[in-house]
Amino acid sequence: xxxxxxxxxxxxxxxxxxxxxxxxxxxxxxxxxxxxxxxxxxxxxxxxxxxxxxxxxxxxxxxxxxxxxxxxxxxxxxxxxxxx
Amino acid sequence: xxxxxxxxxxxxxxxxxxxxxxxxxxxxxxxxxxxxxxxxxxxxxxxxxxxxxxxxxxxxxxxxxxxxxxxxxxxxxxxxxxxxxxxxxxxxxxxxxxxxxxxxxxxxxxxxxxxxxxxxxxxxxxxxxxxxxxxxxxxxxxxxxxxxxxxxxxxxxxxxxxxxxxxxxxxxxxxxxxxxxxxxxxxxxxxxxxxxxxxxxxxxxxxxxxxxxxxxxxxxxxxxxxxxxxxxxxxxxxxxxxxxxxxxxxxx
Amino acid sequence: xxxxxxxxxxxxxxxxxxxxxxxxxxxxxxxxxxxxxxxxxxxxxxxxxxxxxxxxxxxxxxxxxxxxxxxxxxxxxxxxxxxxxxxxxxxxxxxxxxxxxxxxxxxxxxxxxxxxxxxxxxxxxxxxxxxxxx
Numbered sequence: 521x522x523x524x525x526x527x528x529x530x531x532x533x534x535x536x537x538x539x540x541x542x543x544x545x546x547x548x549x550x551x552x553x554x555x556x557x558x559x560x561x562x563x564x565x566x567x568x569x570x571x572x573x574x575x576x577x578x579x580x581x582x583x584x585x586x587x588x589x590x591x592x593x594x595x596x597x598x599x600x601x602x603x604x
Numbered sequence: 605x606x607x608x609x610x611x612x613x614x615x616x617x618x619x620x621x622x623x624x625x626x627x628x629x630x631x632x633x634x635x636x637x638x639x640x641x642x643x644x645x646x647x648x649x650x651x652x653x654x655x656x657x658x659x660x661x662x663x664x665x666x667x668x669x670x671x672x673x674x675x676x677x678x679x680x681x682x683x684x685x686x687x688x689x690x691x692x693x694x695x696x697x698x699x700x701x702x703x704x705x706x707x708x709x710x711x712x713x714x715x716x717x718x719x720x721x722x723x724x725x726x727x728x729x730x731x732x733x734x735x736x737x738x739x740x741x742x743x744x745x746x747x748x749x750x751x752x753x754x755x756x757x758x759x760x761x762x763x764x765x766x767x768x769x770x771x772x773x774x775x776x777x778x779x780x781x782x783x784x785x786x787x788x789x790x791x792x793x794x795x796x797x798x799x800x801x802x803x804x805x806x807x808x809x810x811x812x813x814x815x816x817x818x819x820x821x822x823x824x825x826x827x828x829x830x831x832x833x834x835x836x837x838x839x840x841x842x843x844x845x846x847x848x849x850x851x852x853x854x855x856x
Numbered sequence: 857x858x859x860x861x862x863x864x865x866x867x868x869x870x871x872x873x874x875x876x877x878x879x880x881x882x883x884x885x886x887x888x889x890x891x892x893x894x895x896x897x898x899x900x901x902x903x904x905x906x907x908x909x910x911x912x913x914x915x916x917x918x919x920x921x922x923x924x925x926x927x928x929x930x931x932x933x934x935x936x937x938x939x940x941x942x943x944x945x946x947x948x949x950x951x952x953x954x955x956x957x958x959x960x961x962x963x964x965x966x967x968x969x970x971x972x973x974x975x976x977x978x979x980x981x982x983x984x985x986x987x988x989x990x
Contacts, residue, residue: 522913526861533868534615540872540895541614544879545607549887556891563898570909571917572941573738574659575901575948577730581746582952586834587894589753590959593841594887598966602885603973618871622864631862631911639908639937647920648928656920658935662942674946681953685960738919742949814923830949837956852967 529569536562547602553591560584642666654808655735655816663740664822668789668800675785675826682778682833686771689840695851699843700770704763716758723751731827735816741823745830752835761842774836781829788821858911866906872899886962886972890955897951901944908937 536559543555560583567575635643645651646658653661663671691699731744755764764770792801806817876899879892909915918938920931962972969977 522911522915523857523861525915526858526865526911530861530864530868533865534618536899537614537618537868537872537875538611540899541611541875542607543895544875544883544888544892545610549885552888552891556895559895560898563902566902567905570905571915571936572905572944573917573919574740574743575905575941575944577738577743578746578945578948579898581743581750582948583894583898585750585753586746586952587955589838590841590956591887591891594890594959594962597845597963598887598972602883602888604884614871614875618868619864622860622867625867626860626863629859629863629866631858633910633912635910635932635937636939639939640932642938643918643932643935644928647923648925656923658918658920658938659941659945662938663945667942670946674950677950678953681957684957688960688964738917740945742945848967 525569529566532562532565532569536566547604549595549600549602550592553588553595556591557584557588560587651803653802653817653819654814655819656814657735657737657816659738660734660740660819660823661816664819665800665802665817668802672785672789672800675782675829678830678833679782682837685837686775686840689843691851699847700762700765702760702762704760704766707760708758713758716754720751720754723747723754727751727831728827731823732820734823735819736814739823741826742830744823744827745834748827748831749834749838752838756838756842761839764839769835769839771836771839774832774839777832778829778836781825781827781832784825785822785829788818788825862911869899869903869906873903884974886965886974890958890962893958894951894955897947901947901951904940904947905944908940910936 539555539559539562543552543559546552546555560579563583564576564580567579642658642662646653646661647656653665655661655665727744727747729744730739730747731741734740734743752764752769789800792798792805795805797805800818802817802819806821807815808817809815873896876892876896880889880896883889883892912934914934915936916931916934918935918941921927965977966972969980971977971980
């Protein structure tokens with residue numbers, strides 16, 4: 521029975537790895553913000569499976585709500601594309 | 605295309621290393637003795653905090669001074685942000701001129717009204733029963749911070765200011781929250797206790813509901829402080845960039 | 857099987873940590889550095905909470921379900937460690953406050969220097985110092 525918990529934990533950790541790699545190597549900054557939000561949702565699932573309900577409440581509001589809004593405000597006031 | 609090849613190499617490396625070290629790892633099965641002490645003593649023990657929620661009692665009772673300094677760090681960060689975007693009196697007056705006209709279609713505006721009302725109720729509920737179920741001051745305050753963001757997006761920021769919630773009022777609410785935390789931390793000194801003492805001094809139960817002593821007061825004031833701090837930050841961030849360029853005299 | 861799944865979780869979180877440090881160091885755009893910094897601090901928090909988990913079944917969160925002494929014995933046998941969770945709540949809120957300050961500083965740098973590229977800022981600043989303006 522515990523294999524089900526651990527399987528979903530491993531899948532969520534792999535999704536977090538893929539989303540953070542795509543966020544860091546993306547040149548359009550709005551898409552990078554979207555990938556960062558996907559990584560935050562994967563980490564919220566990991567916190568739920570590790571039996572930490574207090575952290576899930578704080579983390580979903582902060583990482584998916586406030587960080588995404590803050591980054592969109594910054595991109596609106598500066599440039600959208602990254603120059604490498 | 606190069607990114608996807610890099611991603612595949614990364615995944616194969618991760619799975620290979622995981623297969624290789626899987627023989628040497630034993631997943632943990634026991635608790636540390638300190639964790640067991642907190643689990644036993646939180647409601648029924650001799651050093652109890654009268655609260656069945658162990659994480660909140662660690663945050664505000666057993667390690668209360670850590671959380672007090674964390675609130676101080678949060679306060680300093682908000683002050684630093686407000687100082688970087690400082691405006692003098694005429695500039696602040698000019699930043700408030702504008703038309704509170706909603707710029708999105710009608711169904712979006714109506715749904716935003718309903719959602720903001722629900723967010724206010726749910727976040728107050730999360731913050732106030734932090735001593736019985738998962739929740740508490742920080743969680744409720746972060747959830748409350750989403751509500752002015754939605755109002756700024758659907759209506760403009762001028763609608764929020766014309767209804768009375770400008771930057772000065774947000775700072776006043778935050779100061780009330782921080783003053784409440786300081787007073788609740790210093791009250792046990794009047795009864796010969798120590799700073800941030802919880803249990804013999806504050807009442808543990810009221811009308812049959814476990815109150816957790818001073819935990820419910822700390823949660824309420826932290827909720828006000830965190831929510832109002834974020835509101836002040838978002839009100840400053842949403843001043844349009846044309847006005848700031850005029851204030852700073854930027855040549856570009 | 858259980859050890860394999862546990863080691864996949866730990867190795868993929870460590871790989872995310874390494875990628876985000878590469879992202880902070882190697883990308884010259886300031887907003888990309890901020891995104892990589894948030895990923896780094898979130899992964900470090902997940903690793904701390906992972907230290908407190910117990911791989912048994914049934915496993916419960918650290919909240920006492922009924923206020924009676926008979927529930928207490930079973931609670932201590934099946935609950936996870938509460939101390940890393942309290943430390944991580946503190947760390948999440950402090951990280952967010954510092955990131956808000958960094959965001960304000962980025963906007964102010966863009967207004968003064970006109971660019972978000974740290975290489976350009978590094979070239980412009982000695983000119984301004986030599987001319988006596990900065």
